[in-house]
Amino acid sequence: MxxxxxxxxxxxxxxxxxxxxxxxxxxxxxxxxxxxxxxxxxxxxxxxxxxxxxxxxxxxxxxxxxxxxxxERLALVYAILLPPLALLVLVGLMALEGGHTFLTRMLFFH
CATH class of the missing domain: 1.20.5 (Single alpha-helices involved in coiled-coils or other helix-helix interfaces)
Structure with a gap:
């Protein structure tokens, strides 16, 4: 007991x-x-x-x-999970912009 x-x-x-x-x-x-x-x-x-x-x-x-x-507390979960999620979103946006830049260069320089 x-x-x-x-x-x-x-x-x-x-x-x-x-x-x-x-x-x-x-x-x-x-x-x-x-x-x-x-x-x-x-x-x-x-x-x-x-x-x-x-x-x-x-x-x-x-x-x-x-x-x-x-x-865990919700604040701790947000503090640990939100920064990597934000980084993934930003990497995705950069990949989209990089693809657009590549296609534009291919269109005008070749």
Whole structure:
């Protein structure tokens, strides 16, 4: 009884092992699906879309459960996740501008 009270008083939170095993199993299934994309020889946009979708799902599970972000305060989650998201948006905008510049140069200089 005292051990349970100590765990509550110390602020330390323990999660059931079942949660970690289920997430580990789901990561295994998602990895299997990712490999099956290559096995069934999907091509083009479908292939890359599936691979990226499975990659993002696995990364999200790892960050949420194994890095304990699912149980953190929302302000901390925003502080950690928003800067990389902003960088990805800016990189995407730069890639669009770079493509436009390349096509313009190809049109006028060749």
């Amino acid at each position: 005292q051990q349970q009270e100590l765990k509550k008083d110390s602020g330390h939170q323990e999660h059931p092992i079942k949660l970690y095993l289920m997430v580990w199993g789901l990561l295994f299934v998602l990895s299997t699906f990712s490999y099956l994309v290559d096995y069934f020889q999907f091509h083009g946009l479908l292939r890359w879309g599936l691979i990226i979708a499975f990659m993002l799902l696995k990364a999200g599970l790892i960050v949420a459960v194994f890095m304990h972000m699912a149980w």
